[in-house]
Amino acid sequence: MIAFSIFIAIFFWLAHCFYFKRRNLPPGPTPLPFLGNSLSMIWENPGYECFRRWTRIYGDVFTFWLGDTPYVVISSLEKMKETFIKDGETYQDKIQFSFTEKFRGGRFGVIETTGHMWSTHRRFAISTFRDLGLGKNLMQEKILAEVEAVFQILDANLGAEQDVPEVIYNAVANVINQMIFGYRFDESNQNEFEKLKDLIDIQEKSFASFKLCVQAFVPIMNKLLPGKSLEDLIAEKRHDYYNFFYAQIQDHRAKINYQAEEYLDYAEAYLKEQKNQEQGGLGSDLFSDQQLANMCFDLWFAGLTTTNTTINWTISYVLNHPEVQDKMQEELDKVVGSDRLVTISDKSSLPYMNAVINESQRCVNLLPCNLFHATTRDTVINGNIIPKGTGVIAQISTVMLDEKIFPDPYKFQPERFIDENGALKKIEQLIPFSVGKRQCLGEGLARMELFLIVANLFNRYFITPSSAGPPSLERTEMVGVFPRKFQAILTRRYE
Numbered sequence: 358m359i360a361f362s363i364f365i366a367i368f369f370w371l372a373h374c375f376y377f378k379r380r381n382l383p384p385g386p387t388p389l390p391f392l393g394n395s396l397s398m399i400w401e402n403p404g405y406e407c408f409r410r411w412t413r414i415y416g417d418v419f420t421f422w423l424g425d426t427p428y429v430v431i432s433s434l435e436k437m438k439e440t441f442i443k444d445g446e447t448y449q450d451k452i453q454f455s456f457t458e459k460f461r462g463g464r465f466g467v468i469e470t471t472g473h474m475w476s477t478h479r480r481f482a483i484s485t486f487r488d489l490g491l492g493k494n495l496m497q498e499k500i501l502a503e504v505e506a507v508f509q510i511l512d513a514n515l516g517a518e519q520d521v522p523e524v525i526y527n528a529v530a531n532v533i534n535q536m537i538f539g540y541r542f543d544e545s546n547q548n549e550f551e552k553l554k555d556l557i558d559i560q561e562k563s564f565a566s567f568k569l570c571v572q573a574f575v576p577i578m579n580k581l582l583p584g585k586s587l588e589d590l591i592a593e594k595r596h597d598y599y600n601f602f603y604a605q606i607q608d609h610r611a612k613i614n615y616q617a618e619e620y621l622d623y624a625e626a627y628l629k630e631q632k633n634q635e636q637g638g639l640g641s642d643l644f645s646d647q648q649l650a651n652m653c654f655d656l657w658f659a660g661l662t663t664t665n666t667t668i669n670w671t672i673s674y675v676l677n678h679p680e681v682q683d684k685m686q687e688e689l690d691k692v693v694g695s696d697r698l699v700t701i702s703d704k705s706s707l708p709y710m711n712a713v714i715n716e717s718q719r720c721v722n723l724l725p726c727n728l729f730h731a732t733t734r735d736t737v738i739n740g741n742i743i744p745k746g747t748g749v750i751a752q753i754s755t756v757m758l759d760e761k762i763f764p765d766p767y768k769f770q771p772e773r774f775i776d777e778n779g780a781l782k783k784i785e786q787l788i789p790f791s792v793g794k795r796q797c798l799g800e801g802l803a804r805m806e807l808f809l810i811v812a813n814l815f816n817r818y819f820i821t822p823s824s825a826g827p828p829s830l831e832r833t834e835m836v837g838v839f840p841r842k843f844q845a846i847l848t849r850r851y852e
Contacts, residue, residue, distance in 0.1 A: 382427055383741050385420035386411055393422030404725025408755045418739045428748035432755040434786050441751050441793030449794040450731040452748045460591050466651035483798055485626045491801050499535055500806055501698055503528040504813045511847055518823040518844040522669050533660035537653055538605055539622030556598055602650040663723060664803045669840040671717035671811055673828040674769045684709055689816045696851040699812040708781035712774035714807050718789040719757045720769050723838050727753050753788050762786045818847040
């Protein structure tokens with residue numbers, strides 16, 4: 358009798374796992390009990406190929422599971438237009454995870470928040486960056502000043518093997534730090550920069566492993582997998598991150614002239630708005646110091662890592678395809694013809710340069726699985742009723758690897774973006790900044806940095822691999838794409 362009862366219990370549990378919990382959702386791969394489909398993300402490329410394979414099998418709307426939680430995946434641009442773009446408000450929330458709340462000390466920042474908190478701070482960041490010169494000549498001047506600083510370092514070691522990624526990293530860090538805190542890193546604050554860089558490296562090496570990704574979404578694995586758990590790392594590192602940003606905040610607060618209407622950086626603008634809200638009797642809950650620390654973390658981390666990684670891989674792709682560098686510099690010679698600084702005004706005259714950057718963004722394809730949105734209300738996708746709060750993902754990596762649009766999608770081929778007349782061709786499936794209400798708020802800055810740094814680097818130098826050969830283009834076993842470590846030899850193109 359006991360054995361029969363156990364058999365019945367197991368039968369109904371398996372029926373629930375493999376049928377009942379899935380029956381009202383879009384079709385998708387069969388999830389394993391407790392693990393869901395997380396193992397596929399580890400084993401396949403890692404992550405990219407499983408979503409492409411599931412799209413071929415189940416179509417452009419399907420369900421996959423992380424642990425016991427389902428996520429509806431949208432994997433074609435056409436379906437993203439119907440959902441995330443035309444009905445954007447329905448898909449603008451984010452799934453809330455306990456591990457991110459532990460790291461942040463609650464629901465703070467702009468990447469992980471929802472509702473009024475998210476919309477208020479997204480608008481505030483966009484308007485502040487616009488006032489600080491984003492999209493204007495002022496921002497171009499700041500980026501070009503960093504380009505000239507890069508030239509000084511690289512010129513000092515011409516003909517020798519040098520760490521180009523390190524130099525580019527410093528330049529991109531200086532751009533975003535000027536936006537947020539109003540200063541660039543130099544010899545006087547190098548220790549501070551090294552500390553922050555170490556924290557970013559820890560993020561890349563530790564928090565981004567697939568092991569910790571599985572632990573994040575399948576909490577039971579915290580106890581089953583060997584080594585430090587995700588919770589252990591959060592406990593160890595969160596204070597290091599936020600102590601850095603709180604120190605910056607206090608330093609700003611001590612120096613601010615609250616009587617002046619203008620502001621020099623994001624942190625100053627935020628603290629002045631905080632003061633205005635307090636004086637208006639609104640309190641400081643919406644513009645708290647904890648929210649500012651988390652906003653600085655989001656803006657700093659996103660503004661540095663994504664742009665730096667893309668530039669780093671762009672150089673890596675070009676070093677693996679020397680014919681691409683020849684074509685870039687042939688075009689630069691016709692349009693620029695000297696070692697003057699390339700500016701945004703040159704951009705429309707450099708279609709092949711733009712094609713190289715476009716193809717680099719497509720091939721880099723930073724995240725195998727895009728951010729986890731959540732529905733703000735009940736909705737219908739492909740005839741399936743999707744309840745409020747369900748996780749929905751705009752799977753941009755699959756769109757940018759669609760072999761119908763991009764034949765041989767893993768091949769680096771800038772000519773995809775050049776039409777029969779030699780002009781730059783727009784392909785709407787190139788969506789590296791995502792789509793919808795939560796599309797990257799730093800897109801304008803990132804596009805400007807990518808063009809100005811890459812174009813000026815290859816206009817000034819001929820770059821060849823070191824004695825170790827060109828950088829590897831193999832993906833690491835990490836959640837996402839991270840910078841390559843390599844050295845290169847540079848020679849001046851103009852004397």
